Amino acid sequence: MAISSQKSITTPKGFRAAAGTCGIKRSGKPDLALIVADKPCTGAGVFTTNTVPSPSVITAKQHLRSGTAQAIVCSSGNANASTGRKGTENTLRICQQVARQAMIHSDDPGLVLPSSTGTIGRQLPITKISRGIAVLASELSRGPVVDAAVARAIMTTDLVPKQAYRSLRLGAGSGKQVHLAGVCKGSGMIAPNMATMLAFITTDANISRQMLASVLRDAVSVSFNRISVDQHTSPSDSVQILASGGAGNPRIAKRGRDFDRFKDALLDLCHDLAYQIVCDGEGATKVFCVQVLRAKNEKDADRIASAVVNSPLVKTAVHGGDPNWGRIVTAAGYSGAALVPEKMSLRVGPCSKGRPTGGTKLTGHVCVLRRGQPVELDAAAQRRLKQVMAKKEVAFTLDLGLGKGETRWLGCDLSKAYVTINADYTT
Amino acid sequence: MAISSQKSITTPKGFRAAAGTCGIKRSGKPDLALIVADKPCTGAGVFTTNTVPSPSVITAKQHLRSGTAQAIVCSSGNANASTGRKGTENTLRICQQVARQAMIHSDDPGLVLPSSTGTIGRQLPITKISRGIAVLASELSRGPVVDAAVARAIMTTDLVPKQAYRSLRLGAGSGKQVHLAGVCKGSGMIAPNMATMLAFITTDANISRQMLASVLRDAVSVSFNRISVDQHTSPSDSVQILASGGAGNPRIAKRGRDFDRFKDALLDLCHDLAYQIVCDGEGATKVFCVQVLRAKNEKDADRIASAVVNSPLVKTAVHGGDPNWGRIVTAAGYSGAALVPEKMSLRVGPCSKGRPTGGTKLTGHVCVLRRGQPVELDAAAQRRLKQVMAKKEVAFTLDLGLGKGETRWLGCDLSKAYVTINADYTT
Numbered sequence: 054m055a056i057s058s059q060k061s062i063t064t065p066k067g068f069r070a071a072a073g074t075c076g077i078k079r080s081g082k083p084d085l086a087l088i089v090a091d092k093p094c095t096g097a098g099v100f101t102t103n104t105v106p107s108p109s110v111i112t113a114k115q116h117l118r119s120g121t122a123q124a125i126v127c128s129s130g131n132a133n134a135s136t137g138r139k140g141t142e143n144t145l146r147i148c149q150q151v152a153r154q155a156m157i158h159s160d161d162p163g164l165v166l167p168s169s170t171g172t173i174g175r176q177l178p179i180t181k182i183s184r185g186i187a188v189l190a191s192e193l194s195r196g197p198v199v200d201a202a203v204a205r206a207i208m209t210t211d212l213v214p215k216q217a218y219r220s221l222r223l224g225a226g227s228g229k230q231v232h233l234a235g236v237c238k239g240s241g242m243i244a245p246n247m248a249t250m251l252a253f254i255t256t257d258a259n260i261s262r263q264m265l266a267s268v269l270r271d272a273v274s275v276s277f278n279r280i281s282v283d284q285h286t287s288p289s290d291s292v293q294i295l296a297s298g299g300a301g302n303p304r305i306a307k308r309g310r311d312f313d314r315f316k317d318a319l320l321d322l323c324h325d326l327a328y329q330i331v332c333d334g335e336g337a338t339k340v341f342c343v344q345v346l347r348a349k350n351e352k353d354a355d356r357i358a359s360a361v362v363n364s365p366l367v368k369t370a371v372h373g374g375d376p377n378w379g380r381i382v383t384a385a386g387y388s389g390a391a392l393v394p395e396k397m398s399l400r401v402g403p404c405s406k407g408r409p410t411g412g413t414k415l416t417g418h419v420c421v422l423r424r425g426q427p428v429e430l431d432a433a434a435q436r437r438l439k440q441v442m443a444k445k446e447v448a449f450t451l452d453l454g455l456g457k458g459e460t461r462w463l464g465c466d467l468s469k470a471y472v473t474i475n476a477d478y479t480t
Numbered sequence: 481m482a483i484s485s486q487k488s489i490t491t492p493k494g495f496r497a498a499a500g501t502c503g504i505k506r507s508g509k510p511d512l513a514l515i516v517a518d519k520p521c522t523g524a525g526v527f528t529t530n531t532v533p534s535p536s537v538i539t540a541k542q543h544l545r546s547g548t549a550q551a552i553v554c555s556s557g558n559a560n561a562s563t564g565r566k567g568t569e570n571t572l573r574i575c576q577q578v579a580r581q582a583m584i585h586s587d588d589p590g591l592v593l594p595s596s597t598g599t600i601g602r603q604l605p606i607t608k609i610s611r612g613i614a615v616l617a618s619e620l621s622r623g624p625v626v627d628a629a630v631a632r633a634i635m636t637t638d639l640v641p642k643q644a645y646r647s648l649r650l651g652a653g654s655g656k657q658v659h660l661a662g663v664c665k666g667s668g669m670i671a672p673n674m675a676t677m678l679a680f681i682t683t684d685a686n687i688s689r690q691m692l693a694s695v696l697r698d699a700v701s702v703s704f705n706r707i708s709v710d711q712h713t714s715p716s717d718s719v720q721i722l723a724s725g726g727a728g729n730p731r732i733a734k735r736g737r738d739f740d741r742f743k744d745a746l747l748d749l750c751h752d753l754a755y756q757i758v759c760d761g762e763g764a765t766k767v768f769c770v771q772v773l774r775a776k777n778e779k780d781a782d783r784i785a786s787a788v789v790n791s792p793l794v795k796t797a798v799h800g801g802d803p804n805w806g807r808i809v810t811a812a813g814y815s816g817a818a819l820v821p822e823k824m825s826l827r828v829g830p831c832s833k834g835r836p837t838g839g840t841k842l843t844g845h846v847c848v849l850r851r852g853q854p855v856e857l858d859a860a861a862q863r864r865l866k867q868v869m870a871k872k873e874v875a876f877t878l879d880l881g882l883g884k885g886e887t888r889w890l891g892c893d894l895s896k897a898y899v900t901i902n903a904d905y906t907t
Binding site for chain 1: 529530531532533559561562563564565599600601602603668710711790791792793796797799800802804805806807809810812813814817818819821822824848849852853854894895896898899900901902903
């Protein structure tokens with residue numbers, strides 16, 4: 054349960070936070086978190102593509118239309134999804150209370166971004182949440198202790214809290230120190246479809262609304278949108294970022310060197326958080342990376358990687374450390390992507406932190422299928438294959454030999470623990 | 481391990497069969513089956529849409545282009561998939577041998593339909609198979625004993641053999657007795673995408689090539705194509721039918737009363753076989769039916785049912801008898817189908833043989849979501865819901881309130897046994 058960094062969500066200048074237990078979860082674990090900026094921030098978000106989004110998601114999207122936001126409020130244990138009109142009323146009530154009690158300089162509920170995660174189809178216990186907000190509003194502060202509390206308060210079936218932190222210097226000369234920090238939750242109902250879980254990111258970068266929205270969209274599309282635990286896109290998925298401008302860097306208002314550097318840092322942060330989610334996938338004991346090379350185009354590469362990452366047969370083979378590679382090839386075959394069997398090759402090899410090791414030549418990876426022909430492995434290669442499959446992380450590299458489409462996705466194995474966790478979640 | 485009927489694959493006039501052990505499976509279980517017609521038949525097939533089909537599938541498709549076939553040969557334990565050029569050579573060798581040694585009136589290998597099922601990426605043990613074919617060719621016969629042997633010889637991870645039989649009278653007056661019989665296999669790597677597994681159907685109906693192909697396509701699309709165990713479309717999926725004409729009914733050469741009656745019988749037979757596959761899904765302990773009503777169109781209805789049937793979260797909820805219906809609603813929400821949350825309703829109720837009970841009014845089903853609002857269930861309704869979810873079969877009926885699209889799919893639960901079976905299949 055180690056927190057990955059001492060620096061986190063309140064490290065960027067201009068943010069305070071608080072978290073605690075208001076009583077939504079029967080377990081008595083923390084279930085309410087507040088992140089509040091000292092003044093209105095530039096804000097952006099990416100939300101679920103599920104067509105039955107929760108009232109919380111609908112409201113957060115509406116509130117972000119202005120490109121300005123000041124507070125994030127998240128409750129866990131109840132998703133406030135499929136809750137109809139009453140769910141919307143409860144969400145608005147939460148935003149009003151946060152604006153009135155926790156924000157400075159403004160009491161506009163339109164500056165509050167609400168999120169809820171947990172069981173679907175039940176109304177929020179609004180009285181408990183209201184009491185909780187009142188307490189948290191009086192406790193807002195900065196530092197590692199409160200950051201760790203926030204990361205825990207947004208968890209559901211997660212086993213470990215998830216945080217990441219990056220910093221960089223932006224601007225002329227030695228520049229200004231800019232911080233980015235994020236917390237996220239996600240373990241089950243994780244599938245890539247615009248967003249994947251809940252992630253809240255703070256930064257003190259000075260950046261325009263348009264640039265922030267653009268950089269967040271790009272970062273999410275290649276990080277959170279390329280992981281899957283169980284292909285079930287939740288109705289609550291959200292990634293939200295608030296930029297306070299407190300770092301004092303020259304405003305990023307167009308593409309250029311500072312934009313690129315900020316983007317790289319955000320992307321790296323999102324990758325880190327996404328990797329943490331897969332590692333903590335419900336019942337997961339292993340992580341695997343699916344790298345697709347030379348597909349017809351990137352969309353086809355993503356189709357193939359998505360099919361492989363989501364195949365229960367691939368996931369169970371990874372679980373068993375079983376080099377049953379035919380399952381990977383046939384998952385590619387039903388992905389809908391263009392492929393020519395005679396041009397397809399597959400390598401299985403070691404992986405670290407979600408990336409295949411061995412450089413671009415994939416040194417140490419075993420080729421099991423070469424241009425459509427199964428490779429006759431000698432005893433040494435068979436041993437190597439078994440060793441690689443037995444590791445905590447493994448990489449599969451499919452080379453389609455067709456075009457320039459590339460991608461890299463992360464998935465986790467399917468274990469008996471996944472069944473145990475999910476066969477008895479509400480009751 | 482009861483065989484569902486004493487009448488099966490050789491009951492229709494004009495067919496003989498044989499099955500036995502040639503040594504592909506290390507377990508020593510039966511692994512080779514032959515079904516041979518006395519003379520060339522009208523033939524039709526539906527095959528996998530996987531873009532890396534096995535050489536067996538490619539060859540069977542080619543051989544069926546003529547609309548005529550006389551023999552079916554199926555080996556189990558090795559799928560002959562991802563086997564490249566050598567796999568194709570082996571397939572052709574098998575067809576040549578069957579034509580030479582098992583067929584009467586012709587020794588044309590183009591009349592032989594080959595299938596293989598089992599592990600992917602290994603070459604067939606062709607010498608063992610060749611010896612097996614020679615033995616089986618000398619043992620071709622008729623009757624329940626050989627039928628049961630055929631049903632067993634095509635099994636892989638199946639626990640029970642699967643057979644079905646139907647008969648009807650066709651033609652003027654009291655008509656002629658026409659028989660239809662089928663065997664199938666399928667337990668894992670089952671997903672609807674044109675075909676789903678292996679099924680071999682014999683009939684003595686007198687029917688034209690065009691009518692046979694049309695009726696088979698229609699029957700498969702609403703039976704085998706609407707079941708899923710694990711959404712993994714295999715590279716070997718095939719449904720093949722041979723019609724000997726031995727019943728002597730007036731030839732079915734166009735749509736009309738006889739066509740409709742034959743179609744109903746074939747559809748009923750395919751439903752029966754498809755239901756048997758889901759019941760024997762790898763690790764399955766329960767079957768569930770997803771009925772979609774009033775979707776925008778049939779395609780959308782199928783999208784929704786497919787998403788629900790394949791959701792690991794729905795499958796584990798069914799396994800646990802857990803009425804966590806939010807998972808069904810959100811699976812519909814990521815299916816890609818048009819839906820208006822405020823118009824959607826969901827009922828949970830009893831099911832028998834894959835069909836919801838209670839008639840069109842769904843008497844005895846519990847409404848948990850009514851036009852987007854969660855229903856507050858009283859104690860009696862909650863008890864009823866738990867009882868229904870605890871049964872061996874359960875039906876979920878989603879009413880979209882949008883159009884006239886309807887469908888009904890079958891799935892099975894996800895259990896720890898599925899993980900056990902698949903984490904260690906090749907090794």
